[in-house]
Amino acid sequence: MRVTELYEKKKPVISMEFFPPRTEKAEASFGGVVDTLAESNPDYMAVTFGAGGSTRDGSYQTVKQIMIDKNLPTVAYIAGFGLGPDEIIEVLDKYKALGVETIFVIRGDRPRDADFKGHPESLPYASDMIEFIKKRYDFTLGCAGYPEGHIEAPSLEKDIEYLKLKVDKGAEYVVTQYFYDNAYYFDYVGKCRAAGVDVPIVPGVMPVYTIKLTRMLSDVCGSTITDALREKIEAVDPDDKGAVLNLGIDFAVDQCKGLLETGVPGLHFYTMDRAKSTTEIIRRLRPDGLL
Numbered sequence: 001m002r003v004t005e006l007y008e009k010k011k012p013v014i015s016m017e018f019f020p021p022r023t024e025k026a027e028a029s030f031g032g033v034v035d036t037l038a039e040s041n042p043d044y045m046a047v048t049f050g051a052g053g054s055t056r057d058g059s060y061q062t063v064k065q066i067m068i069d070k071n072l073p074t075v076a077y078i079a080g081f082g083l084g085p086d087e088i089i090e091v092l093d094k095y096k097a098l099g100v101e102t103i104f105v106i107r108g109d110r111p112r113d114a115d116f117k118g119h120p121e122s123l124p125y126a127s128d129m130i131e132f133i134k135k136r137y138d139f140t141l142g143c144a145g146y147p148e149g150h151i152e153a154p155s156l157e158k159d160i161e162y163l164k165l166k167v168d169k170g171a172e173y174v175v176t177q178y179f180y181d182n183a184y185y186f187d188y189v190g191k192c193r194a195a196g197v198d199v200p201i202v203p204g205v206m207p208v209y210t211i212k213l214t215r216m217l218s219d220v221c222g223s224t225i226t227d228a229l230r231e232k233i234e235a236v237d238p239d240d241k242g243a244v245l246n247l248g249i250d251f252a253v254d255q256c257k258g259l260l261e262t263g264v265p266g267l268h269f270y271t272m273d274r275a276k277s278t279t280e281i282i283r284r285l286r287p288d289g290l291l
């Protein structure tokens with residue numbers, strides 16, 4: 001499945017992102033999570049890749065499980081950080097043999113392990129990865145975009161210059177980092193278009209799952225917890241798991257409505273390998289005819 005064909009044919013395209021399960025318990029429930037989410041009829045699933053090759057086998061097995069065993073259209077990710085050219089080729093050859101047609105290419109971040117030593121020839125940026133892959137494979141390629149600017153970028157404008165480079169090197173669609181104010185996304189798309197980025201820019205949606213996780217991810221990813229969201233978070237008992245989940249669902253439904261009303265190419269859900277929130281958000285969007 002080539003994702004770009006979906007974005008050409010259909011609007012909005014619904015995609016759901018998973019990471020390879022990290023524990024035996026998570027592995028045991030993972031298939032059920034995917035099955036439940038598949039009932040919402042997403043257009044494709046996507047499987048992340050741990051930087052430094054940390055989930056190399058797990059990512060492959062997860063792609064295989066979703067794409068082959070469950071017969072669902074699937075995009076495989078590759079994060080180049082620390083991988084040498086031969087290792088990139090090894091990963092991609094396996095995906096190609098499996099029948100994967102779309103690869104989402106990211107740089108990844110330095111693993112937390114202080115002793116981690118990357119390959120001396122690993123490629124510094126995602127644009128270098130895209131160039132490397134494009135020369136050798138016929139995959140459709142996607143890349144990441146950051147409506148609030150990437151956390152290391154000197155400015156949003158500079159970050160968009162590098163996004164343009166990724167597209168010029170061969171990325172055919174962009175999925176964004178999540179954000180909690182649609183204004184970030186609309187402003188970003190406007191600036192990207194002005195900079196000549198003319199491929200689909202798909203908003204990433206991260207519902208609040210737990211308050212602790214939201215705060216932690218916001219620090220790592222640089223996605224602002226807006227005043228509107230903070231007020232809602234402060235009004236709920238953080239230990240009331242159901243209330244927190246419902247807050248996240250309500251907030252995401254409003255956000256998705258605002259995005260869909262402007263004709264976004266799709267919605268990309270960061271499921272965090274959990275079924276309930278994304279299922280409920282989609283269920284509540286359907287009656288409005290927005291999906």
Ligand SMILES: Cc1cc2nc3c(=O)[nH]c(=O)nc-3n(C[C@H](O)[C@H](O)[C@H](O)COP(=O)(O)OP(=O)(O)OC[C@H]3O[C@@H](n4cnc5c(N)ncnc54)[C@H](O)[C@@H]3O)c2cc1C
Pocket residue numbers: 047048049050051077078079105106107108109124125126127144145150151152153154158159162166175176177178204
């Ligand atoms: C949709 C999505 C999915 C993700 N999936 C994963 C995943 O599966 N695994 C994972 O480990 N991480 C994942 N990430 C996180 C990602 O790896 C990190 O955000 C990482 O820090 C940047 O990756 P990138 O591909 O955007 O990097 P790049 O595009 O290489 O950019 C990294 C930084 O370098 C700057 N830059 C880019 N090119 C140049 C240049 N030529 N010269 C100087 N500076 C430059 C950019 O402005 C930016 O600040 C994902 C992020 C998103 C948004």
